[in-house]
Amino acid sequence: MSKKENPQTAEKATATDINTNEERAAETSKQTNETPQEEEKTEVEQLKEELEKEKDKFLRLFAEFENYKRRTSKERVELFKTAGQEVMQAMLPVLDDFDRALLEIGKSSDKTLFDGVKLINNKFYETLKSKGLEVMNVKAGDSFDADLHEAVTQIPAPDKKLKGKIVDVVEKGYTLGEKIIRFPKVVTGK
Structure with missing residues (x-):
């Protein structure tokens, strides 16, 4: 009888293992689905912040260059005078x-x-x-x-x-x- 109980126990254990594996897979898929989206959002936000910083640097550099051009042209006119x-x-x-x-x-x-x-x-x-x-x-x-x-x-x-x-x-x-x-x-x- 011990041989018969073993297959039944094995079937119960296998069914339990399958349920547990399915639950784990579902949890893992939930985690894997949430993690890439969260990572994408944070990466997109980081990229937007970096883009804003670069735009700010560019605008400041452009303004400095315009001031430099204006100042040098004024100095040149003064020098000619x-x-x-x-x-x-x-x-x-x-x-x-x-x-x-x-x-x-x-x-x-x-x-x-x-x-x-x-x-x-x-x-x-x-x-x-x-x-x-x-x-x-x-x-x-x-x-x-x-x-x-x-x-x-x-x-x-x-x-x-x-x-x-x-x-x-x-x-x-x-x-x-x-x-x-x-x-x-x-x-x-x-």
């Missing part, structure tokens, strides 16, 4: 000497000499003017502005109206484009 600044500054004393020479020659009776020097002075000044040089228009009686004028000295004001104002212009000021390359030297009244 003031390219001859050193040469112009070197020529200003020569222009001042011409003005002084004209004052002294004007005191003499030789009109042809005066006219000749005046023609040379005008030609020299017009050449510099064509390159962007301009005389700053400053005269006695104007208000003193420390940002635009260089005070050489202060003297007692000859008139009450000249207190804190310009009494005399010692040396002309010049601009090149919009930039002051030499401030006018003035005497102010106190």
Whole structure:
């Protein structure tokens, strides 16, 4: 009888094993079905986050490049405007000497000499003017502005109206484009 019980027991054990295996397979399939979907979602989310980070980096880099282009083009324009600044500054004393020479020659009776020097002075000044040089228009009686004028000295004001104002212009000021390359030297009244 033991042989007969063994096949029945074996059949029961086999049926139990089949049920258990089916349950395990169902659980495994549930787990395997959920895990890839969850992994896909997290991978997709990670990829979206990485894409957003890369887009942000790209936009920042693009904005930096645009700012760089704008800044360099502005510097280039500024450089062209003031390219001859050193040469112009070197020529200003020569222009001042011409003005002084004209004052002294004007005191003499030789009109042809005066006219000749005046023609040379005008030609020299017009050449510099064509390159962007301009005389700053400053005269006695104007208000003193420390940002635009260089005070050489202060003297007692000859008139009450000249207190804190310009009494005399010692040396002309010049601009090149919009930039002051030499401030006018003035005497102010106190």
